[in-house]
Amino acid sequence: MRPQWVIGNWKMNGGLAANQALLAGVLDAARLVGSVRIGVSAPFPYLLQCQQMLGESSVVWGAQDISAEIGGAFTGEVSGAMLSDFDCGIVIVGHSERRIYHGESEGRVAEKALRAVENGMRPVFCIGETQAQHDAGETEAVLARQLSPLFVLLNDTRLAMVIVAYEPVWAIGTGKTPTPEGAQAVHRFIRTQLAAHGLADTLPVIYGGSVKPDNAARFFAQPDIDGGLIGGASLDAAEFLAIVKAAQR
Numbered sequence: 001m002r003p004q005w006v007i008g009n010w011k012m013n014g015g016l017a018a019n020q021a022l023l024a025g026v027l028d029a030a031r032l033v034g035s036v037r038i039g040v041s042a043p044f045p046y047l048l049q050c051q052q053m054l055g056e057s058s059v060v061w062g063a064q065d066i067s068a069e070i071g072g073a074f075t076g077e078v079s080g081a082m083l084s085d086f087d088c089g090i091v092i093v094g095h096s097e098r099r100i101y102h103g104e105s106e107g108r109v110a111e112k113a114l115r116a117v118e119n120g121m122r123p124v125f126c127i128g129e130t131q132a133q134h135d136a137g138e139t140e141a142v143l144a145r146q147l148s149p150l151f152v153l154l155n156d157t158r159l160a161m162v163i164v165a166y167e168p169v170w171a172i173g174t175g176k177t178p179t180p181e182g183a184q185a186v187h188r189f190i191r192t193q194l195a196a197h198g199l200a201d202t203l204p205v206i207y208g209g210s211v212k213p214d215n216a217a218r219f220f221a222q223p224d225i226d227g228g229l230i231g232g233a234s235l236d237a238a239e240f241l242a243i244v245k246a247a248q249r
């Protein structure tokens with residue numbers, strides 16, 4: 001059976017004092033629910049705090065973006081080697097908020113995933129369709145297109161490091177979600193895409209988009225959903241703990 005993952009994406013939220021309390025809650029969750037793999041994706045300035053507070057625990061931490069470049073004159077960028085200096089184990093790439101607000105192309109997102117793997121991190125590779133694409137019945141075509149550069153750039157050994165996060169754009173921060181069965185069908189489709197690389201049964205494929213304590217268990221009960229990428233609810237220690245508990249198998 002594949003392990004369940006619960007990864008908090010703090011987005012551009014937090015502060016040193018607030019994080020202290022939140023990370024203490026994450027540590028409690030890890031102590032209480034040892035079977036679930038817990039991750040925290042924090043803003044860059046707080047990676048040192050994550051390293052200091054989570055370093056002795058089973059929790060993995062990381063950033064929400066990584067440069068596709070290796071180093072040099074790229075103002076504002078943060079390289080994979082820099083993230084490695086803070087022992088990051090994961091990094092989100094291709095979140096729809098990066099794709100939409102920062103114009104990240106499908107190819108660029110795959111390059112970022114490659115940089116993550118080259119630096120020993122697991123890329124949390126986000127894919128998902130917009131509301132319009134969903135309504136037009138284009139979900140599978142969109143997901144296949146978003147995944148395809150990954151299959152070109154990463155060989156099968158490197159692909160095995162990836163965590164795929166299916167996040168329908170229309171479900172992010174909206175309170176709207178697909179039905180658990182609908183999400184399951186999409187995850188099943190994603191696994192068919194992974195099959196050519198021998199990874200259909202092993203790669204974690206997690207769901208994100210308005211996962212809350214009251215709906216998490218229904219998503220996590222689906223056979224092809226291996227946990228969640230949690231936005232808003234990861235900012236509340238009690239809600240995050242409840243979601244981690246829901247992921248227990």
Ligand SMILES: O=C[C@H](O)COP(=O)(O)O
Pocket residue numbers: 009095167171172173174175208209210211229230231232233
């Ligand atoms: O990365 C997390 C997702 O964007 C989900 O965010 P949300 O749980 O606030 O809807």
